[in-house]
Amino acid sequence: MDMKLEAVVLPVTDVDRAKHFYKALGWREDADFPLGNGNRVVQLTPPGSPTSIHLGIGITTAEPGSTQNLYLVVTDIEKATAELTEHGVTVSEIYHRDATGANAPGPDPDRRSYNSFATFSDPDGNSWLLQEITERLPGR
Incomplete structure (x- = not known):
């Protein structure tokens, strides 16, 4: 069975600031939608990439800035x-x-x-x- 890496969650402190940063790089905004209870997910994809990133509120307990390399x-x-x-x-x-x-x-x-x-x-x-x-x- 194929298993494809679809998205990677990036822990951030300010979703809108991070969204602006990645969009300024030319990354495509695929989604920005509420999950309920004040939670939110934003999906962005680098040009030419099959894998996206997820930014959001309530989607990870990882510390902002802890994703490396x-x-x-x-x-x-x-x-x-x-x-x-x-x-x-x-x-x-x-x-x-x-x-x-x-x-x-x-x-x-x-x-x-x-x-x-x-x-x-x-x-x-x-x-x-x-x-x-x-x-x-x-x-x-």
């Missing part, structure tokens, strides 16, 4: 970081893993898939890890 896969790390910066997001410097596994500045010199990264966070501190993938591993 959610992967956003991109085909061009430099273009992705530039686009995020244009949207007002503070993005880390691009880095890659060197032969020892340590982080080194700049994209992978050979532009190998799975080896160039950058990070950013939402207003609550939930963090995202951009990863450049241009060629998938077999079976993916």
